[in-house]
Amino acid sequence: MTETLVGYPATANLSEKYQANSEGYFGAYGGAPLPPHLVGPIAEVAAAYQEAINVPEFNNELQQLLSDYVGRPSLLYFAKNLTRELGGAKVYLKREDLNHTGAHKINHCLGEALLAKRMGKKTLIAETGAGQHGVALATAAALVGLKCEIHMGAIDVDKQHANVRRMEMLGAKVVAVEFGGRSLKEAVDSAFGVYAAAPDEHFYAIGSVVGPNPYPTIVRDFQSVVGREAKAQILEKEGRLPDYLVACVGGGSNALGLFTAFLDDESVKIQGVEPAGEGLEGTRHAATMTLGTPGMLHGMHTKLLQTAEGEPSPVHSIASGLDYPGVGPQHADLEQQGRVEYVSVTDRETIDAFLKLSRTEGIIPALESSHAIAQVIKLAPTLGEDQIIIANLSGRGDKDTDFVAEWLDEHGE
Numbered sequence: 306m307t308e309t310l311v312g313y314p315a316t317a318n319l320s321e322k323y324q325a326n327s328e329g330y331f332g333a334y335g336g337a338p339l340p341p342h343l344v345g346p347i348a349e350v351a352a353a354y355q356e357a358i359n360v361p362e363f364n365n366e367l368q369q370l371l372s373d374y375v376g377r378p379s380l381l382y383f384a385k386n387l388t389r390e391l392g393g394a395k396v397y398l399k400r401e402d403l404n405h406t407g408a409h410k411i412n413h414c415l416g417e418a419l420l421a422k423r424m425g426k427k428t429l430i431a432e433t434g435a436g437q438h439g440v441a442l443a444t445a446a447a448l449v450g451l452k453c454e455i456h457m458g459a460i461d462v463d464k465q466h467a468n469v470r471r472m473e474m475l476g477a478k479v480v481a482v483e484f485g486g487r488s489l490k491e492a493v494d495s496a497f498g499v500y501a502a503a504p505d506e507h508f509y510a511i512g513s514v515v516g517p518n519p520y521p522t523i524v525r526d527f528q529s530v531v532g533r534e535a536k537a538q539i540l541e542k543e544g545r546l547p548d549y550l551v552a553c554v555g556g557g558s559n560a561l562g563l564f565t566a567f568l569d570d571e572s573v574k575i576q577g578v579e580p581a582g583e584g585l586e587g588t589r590h591a592a593t594m595t596l597g598t599p600g601m602l603h604g605m606h607t608k609l610l611q612t613a614e615g616e617p618s619p620v621h622s623i624a625s626g627l628d629y630p631g632v633g634p635q636h637a638d639l640e641q642q643g644r645v646e647y648v649s650v651t652d653r654e655t656i657d658a659f660l661k662l663s664r665t666e667g668i669i670p671a672l673e674s675s676h677a678i679a680q681v682i683k684l685a686p687t688l689g690e691d692q693i694i695i696a697n698l699s700g701r702g703d704k705d706t707d708f709v710a711e712w713l714d715e716h717g718e
């Protein structure tokens with residue numbers, strides 16, 4: 306099993322059409338449209354990453370932390386009860402919810418923390434929305450021995466108090482951002498401001514496959530361990546590749562984590578699942594791939610939900626990790642290439658999936674991951690019993706139980 310963990314640069318043998326070009330573009334998307342003062346520091350991150358992934362000690366240290374600290378490889382679980390209930394394809398779950406800290410984010414946070422340490426940086430800086438990236442990064446910082454500073458909109462600080470406490474317990478400094486809409490967008494501006502003032506001291510640790518080149522590649526590569534493991538595990542259990550992969554897409558890191566190892570296997574169909582929220586007709590959704598248009602956001606060219614003036618639109622999802630008006634540029638390109646299909650599920654379908662997985666399998670999924678399960682619930686019955694689906698269970702749902710109970714009080718089961 307261990308050899309499935311080795312092999313950085315993780316994605317070196319992917320065919321060229323799935324790699325960023327020398328300017329960091331995946332087809333028409335990506336790049337690094339940045340203010341001039343950030344061009345140098347971000348180029349330095351790219352160079353340091355290229356150097357690090359060819360050094361055995363760097364890879365070995367990451368490998369060891371992934372196995373001994375995170376608990377990898379994560380299980381690939383055959384969901385027998387859910388499969389029987391849906392009556393169709395066999396459903397396997399990749400159990401990223403069993404990782405230390407309860408989600409996939411720790412995979413790339415540890416990679417970024419080790420890279421920052423290798424570059425001689427003192428502080429990991431990031432923004433966080435609901436606090437999940439902040440908690441995973443604060444965890445990695447504590448482990449690796451770096452300082453950590455997390456910027457968070459003041460509104461989110463109030464709403465997500467438990468995560469603020471966690472970050473502080475882990476030794477991180479949480480900065481409540483009080484200007485503008487006091488939300489995620491301002492948190493990005495605030496964190497970037499601090500980073501830009503002292504890039505020699507700080508490492509900007511992005512929380513998904515988004516932002517300027519090289520971050521979409523770095524985060525994807527660190528997450529790609531998920532798909533490499535899943536491939537070895539399904540070959541061992543079933544002796545063949547799956548027919549479908551399904552994962553939720555916010556920025557898109559858990560999805561690319563699962564998908565990347567299978568991109569060159571053309572028989573494997575791939576679906577990314579976005580939040581249709583309260584419906585695609587209004588504005589209460591975050592279906593960027595479905596309804597977004599090309600534009601620029603957070604140092605990348607990508608698809609986004611935007612206003613007529615080119616400002617990112619306010620978006621909605623019951624899963625705070627999917628509540629983002631943009632998407633990783635490689636997803637926009639994978640759609641363009643016709644390699645990945647993007648679909649959406651509503652809040653109601655997501656809640657139904659949350660309850661169904663909890664009750665059939667005794668696994669409470671994160672609301673983000675419940676989007677993937679909701680799509681599996683639609684897909685599996687349309688397929689034969691000889692077909693196989695692997696869904697990424699990106700995180701556990703303990704954080705969401707109060708919210709779901711309130712939602713059910715309000716909307717009924």
Ligand SMILES: *Cc1c(COP(=O)(O)O)cnc(C)c1O
Binds near residue numbers: 438559701
């Ligand atoms: C943050 C988060 C997501 C969304 O992020 P991606 O980059 O799209 O993967 C999905 N699931 C869980 C459990 C998360 O914490």
